[in-house]
Amino acid sequence: MKVQLPIVKAFVNLGTYLRNYCENDNTQSKAESNIDDAIVNAGQHNGWFTQDNILFALREWAHLLTEENLLQWLNNYDLEKDNDPKTVGIVMAGNIPLVGFHDLLCVLLSGNKVLVKLSSNDKILLPFLAKYLIEQEPSLSEKITFVEGKFEDFDAIIATGSNNTSRYFEYYFSKGPHIIRKNRSSVAILQGTETQEQLKALSADIFQYFGLGCRNVSKLFVPRGYDFEPFFNAVFDSKDIIDHHKYANNYDYNKAVYLMSELKILDNGFLILKEDEGYSSPIAVLFYSYYDSEAELRAQLKEESSMIQCVVSKGNEGEEIPFGNTQKPKLDDYADGVDTMDFLLKL
Template sequence: MAPDRNTIAAFVKLGKYLTDFCDKCYSNDPEVDQNLKEIIAQAGHHNGWFTEDNILFSLKQWGDLLTEQNITAWLSNYSFNKQINPKTVGIVMAGNIPLVGFHDFLCVLLSGNKVLVKLSSNDKVLLPYLCKYLMEQEPSLAEKIEFVEGKLENFDAVIATGSNNTSRYFEYYFGNKPNIIRKNRNSVAVLTGNESEEELKALGEDIFRYYGLGCRNVSKIYVPKNYNFDSLFHALFHYKDIIHQHKYANNYDYNKAVYLMSQFKILDNGFLVLKEDDSLTSPISALFYSFYDDESSLREKLQEMEGQIQCVVSSKAKENEVNFGDTQKPSLNDYADGIDTMEFLLKL
């Protein structure tokens, strides 16, 4: 059986609504939907990292993805069996970037199952508003979508996203049901020293979009021995205004002070601190780097660390890699942690 056409049609209408809304916002059209403008403002009040610019970016990405052509092409990769008894799938959502759990939500409904959503306290208003729109387009979805405030109960399977610490808690509570439990991941970039200024500027998008809070954000770069950082700093200067966001600026001041007091050798351009460090996880406003001797050995090393890495970014991206500037533009078949969510749901 094919996925429900009415559900697909509702998501396609949502995609058009988001695209039209973003186009009107970017062109300062006075006819823009004030209800969604108000929701965006509320989201920003709840969470200071959720600026209007970043929320609009997220909405624009979903608007671009939710077309009939994209959804049909994506779903054509799967076999849909007739489900007499849809399962209830609990989703414990993260709140690090706007609508970060929307892909899981989309997968559950398009797989023919019911969704039980536990929102993050950091992202409580965007998804309920979009759900209201979806249910206006397709009233039958009201019986398939439920939000829960407290403990997640009465579910058949669960998808939970959190940190390495919360994943242990999730495994304890949800281990006896079919589950996908996601942990910390980071993204890295491989530089050769031959990148153009445009490519390095695009890398800045991968570093700074959402203030670096997403698992698809580049938090670590690998550079060849004797790499000259001048061209990188020159290209990244395009993003200098990020320092005017007070939460980001506070992190920058704090991390820079800690590194200087610890007498770490750092490179600094007034809004980003570069530090040589083996770790993949750099704090907000910092970017870690490591040197490599030869690219093939580095790629073998990255392969060994694939359980910790969400994206590898490089020029002329090879298979399973991402081009500069594209980390926050995943397609519908780009699954977090490389686990095929749709396949998991269709086997329940």
């Protein structure tokens, strides 16, 4: 499939538009004020989609959607085969703003058509950006379709959901080419020698999007005897998160459950730390486990990689991510480690 230069240009124009909006104190001419309406409406529709979180997502996409970034990414693939366009259905998640945008980007730049089934939690932002793309490249009007009912006439599926919904996806979509994503969580390995700057950066990995993303750190691994005081001091700047009523409700509820169950917790007034072997912690809770050997811990994480999206560490070994970067993925940081573009080009 040859590089879709007009479509690349449409995404570059979108990146420029978002960059101008985000860098100019979120003010635009009257003709461009619709983005303000989209942000407000998205926040009213989903209380977790605060203006700050939406703007963070828009800034990250503005940073990625440059001609240099897009062409450098696409250069890793054989785009010269002239295959017939396929129709790809995308079942999108809605846990954080624009979480399914990367899948849309991949489908369109691979030369295929897309059927989008939006999450009920994120029904405003993506259609707004799709409309802008179509204004830049009218041919996209025949390649982007939003569906509300049953998927029909598709050649492949990309579906993201919970462990429960993934079983239904497997049942309905297993006969054709598919990528089906389940619940995953992200973890951080602390060595006890981190600087305050590194721990403050980690707080962004924990609290961005209220911790609702699969790339948010929901579990700490700390050396036995670890002193949590430097950690609590470093994350204190994030204390205002408790002012958000939905987050505060979750904090109060989880704290009450743990106290009534007489479970041992650490608490700083806006974040609960609970020793737990699990990976996926509730909102306002961070699980932690002790380790004795870093090498053994990394071997364990490798064995359990199907449950883990990102590993954050100071050492940054292999594919591990530096503190503060989990919600800043690059174009080739594919969810669940599955190369979406490669999948699409082989249809």
